[in-house]
Amino acid sequence: xxxxxxxxxxAGEARVAYIDPKSVREARSVVPGxxxxxxxxxxxxxxxxxxxxxILFALSEQALCVFDLARLxxxxxxAVSHQLRLLRGQRLVRYRKEGKVAYYSLDxxxxxxxxxxxxxxxxxx
Numbered sequence: 001x002x003x004x005x006x007x008x009x010x011a012g013e014a015r016v017a018y019i020d021p022k023s024v025r026e027a028r029s030v031v032p033g034x035x036x037x038x039x040x041x042x043x044x045x046x047x048x049x050x051x052x053x054x055i056l057f058a059l060s061e062q063a064l065c066v067f068d069l070a071r072l073x074x075x076x077x078x079a080v081s082h083q084l085r086l087l088r089g090q091r092l093v094r095y096r097k098e099g100k101v102a103y104y105s106l107d108x109x110x111x112x113x114x115x116x117x118x119x120x121x122x123x124x125x
Contacts, residue, residue, distance in 0.1 A: 046090040047118075051075070052083050055104075059093060060112050063103040 018024050032040070046052060054073055058064060064072070070080045084104055087093040092111050095102040106112055 043090050043092070046086060046092060049083070051079075052087055053115075055080070055083055055087065056092065056106065056111065056115055059104055059106050060115060063096070063105040065101050065103050069104070 031037075047056075051073065055069060058069060058072055066077050066080050066084065069075075069084075070077045073080065084093060084095075088095070091107050093104050094107045095104045097103075
Protein backbone atom coordinates (compact mmCIF):
# COMPACT_ATOMS: atom_id res chain seq x y z
CA UNK A 1 0.00 0.00 0.00
CA UNK A 2 1.29 3.47 -0.79
CA UNK A 3 0.74 6.56 1.28
CA UNK A 4 0.08 9.92 -0.24
CA UNK A 5 3.80 10.77 -0.01
CA UNK A 6 4.77 7.83 -2.21
CA UNK A 7 6.35 5.87 0.66
CA UNK A 8 5.33 2.28 1.19
CA UNK A 9 3.23 1.82 4.31
CA UNK A 10 2.26 -1.59 5.71
CA ALA A 11 -1.43 -2.41 5.54
CA GLY A 12 -3.21 -1.11 8.62
CA GLU A 13 -0.21 1.02 9.68
CA ALA A 14 -1.06 4.56 10.70
CA ARG A 15 0.73 7.31 8.86
CA VAL A 16 2.84 9.35 11.30
CA ALA A 17 4.02 12.86 10.62
CA TYR A 18 7.07 14.27 12.34
CA ILE A 19 6.23 16.61 15.16
CA ASP A 20 9.55 18.43 14.88
CA PRO A 21 11.35 17.73 11.56
CA LYS A 22 14.36 19.84 12.60
CA SER A 23 14.90 17.72 15.72
CA VAL A 24 14.61 14.55 13.67
CA ARG A 25 17.23 15.84 11.18
CA GLU A 26 19.59 16.76 14.03
CA ALA A 27 19.15 13.38 15.70
CA ARG A 28 19.70 11.59 12.38
CA SER A 29 22.98 13.47 11.88
CA VAL A 30 24.47 12.13 15.12
CA VAL A 31 23.38 8.49 14.76
CA PRO A 32 26.43 6.55 13.51
CA GLY A 33 26.31 4.41 10.39
CA UNK A 34 25.37 0.74 10.40
CA UNK A 35 28.97 -0.47 10.54
CA UNK A 36 29.76 1.61 13.62
CA UNK A 37 26.49 0.68 15.31
CA UNK A 38 27.25 -3.03 14.82
CA UNK A 39 30.79 -2.60 16.18
CA UNK A 40 29.47 -0.78 19.25
CA UNK A 41 26.80 -3.43 19.82
CA UNK A 42 29.46 -6.16 19.63
CA UNK A 43 31.62 -4.29 22.16
CA UNK A 44 28.73 -3.92 24.59
CA UNK A 45 27.83 -7.55 24.00
CA UNK A 46 31.35 -8.51 25.09
CA UNK A 47 30.80 -6.45 28.24
CA UNK A 48 27.51 -8.20 28.98
CA UNK A 49 29.19 -11.20 30.63
CA UNK A 50 30.05 -10.89 34.36
CA UNK A 51 33.22 -12.97 33.99
CA UNK A 52 34.54 -10.73 31.22
CA UNK A 53 33.73 -7.63 33.30
CA UNK A 54 35.67 -9.09 36.24
CA ILE A 55 38.61 -9.82 33.93
CA LEU A 56 38.63 -6.25 32.64
CA PHE A 57 38.61 -4.84 36.16
CA ALA A 58 41.38 -7.21 37.24
CA LEU A 59 43.46 -6.03 34.28
CA SER A 60 42.72 -2.35 34.86
CA GLU A 61 45.66 -1.93 37.24
CA GLN A 62 48.21 -4.50 36.07
CA ALA A 63 48.95 -7.17 33.51
CA LEU A 64 48.14 -10.72 34.61
CA CYS A 65 48.70 -14.15 33.10
CA VAL A 66 45.90 -16.66 32.47
CA PHE A 67 46.86 -18.72 35.52
CA ASP A 68 46.74 -15.73 37.87
CA LEU A 69 43.40 -14.62 36.42
CA ALA A 70 42.05 -18.16 36.81
CA ARG A 71 43.10 -18.28 40.44
CA LEU A 72 41.71 -14.81 41.13
CA UNK A 73 38.34 -15.63 39.54
CA UNK A 74 38.08 -19.23 40.70
CA UNK A 75 37.92 -20.54 37.13
CA UNK A 76 39.92 -22.95 35.03
CA UNK A 77 42.69 -21.68 32.80
CA UNK A 78 40.71 -22.93 29.82
CA ALA A 79 37.63 -20.89 30.82
CA VAL A 80 39.73 -17.75 31.29
CA SER A 81 41.53 -18.31 27.98
CA HIS A 82 38.19 -18.58 26.21
CA GLN A 83 37.00 -15.27 27.69
CA LEU A 84 40.30 -13.56 26.88
CA ARG A 85 40.04 -14.72 23.27
CA LEU A 86 36.63 -13.03 23.02
CA LEU A 87 37.96 -9.85 24.66
CA ARG A 88 40.96 -9.81 22.32
CA GLY A 89 38.62 -10.17 19.35
CA GLN A 90 36.89 -6.95 20.43
CA ARG A 91 40.26 -5.22 21.01
CA LEU A 92 39.48 -4.80 24.71
CA VAL A 93 42.62 -6.64 25.87
CA ARG A 94 46.04 -7.38 24.44
CA TYR A 95 48.88 -9.60 25.49
CA ARG A 96 52.65 -9.73 25.54
CA LYS A 97 54.76 -12.84 25.84
CA GLU A 98 57.56 -13.35 28.33
CA GLY A 99 59.02 -16.72 27.47
CA LYS A 100 56.12 -19.16 27.47
CA VAL A 101 53.84 -16.97 29.58
CA ALA A 102 51.39 -14.48 28.07
CA TYR A 103 50.50 -11.44 30.18
CA TYR A 104 47.21 -9.72 29.42
CA SER A 105 46.38 -6.07 29.92
CA LEU A 106 43.71 -3.64 28.80
CA ASP A 107 44.18 -2.68 25.18
CA UNK A 108 44.38 1.04 26.01
CA UNK A 109 43.22 3.72 28.43
CA UNK A 110 39.94 4.07 26.55
CA UNK A 111 38.87 0.71 27.96
CA UNK A 112 39.72 1.80 31.51
CA UNK A 113 37.78 5.04 30.97
CA UNK A 114 34.82 3.13 29.57
CA UNK A 115 34.73 0.88 32.63
CA UNK A 116 35.02 3.87 34.98
CA UNK A 117 32.16 5.65 33.22
CA UNK A 118 30.01 2.51 33.39
CA UNK A 119 30.65 2.25 37.14
CA UNK A 120 29.64 5.90 37.56
CA UNK A 121 26.49 5.28 35.54
CA UNK A 122 25.30 2.29 37.55
CA UNK A 123 26.31 3.88 40.87
CA UNK A 124 24.12 6.97 40.46
CA UNK A 125 20.99 6.83 42.57
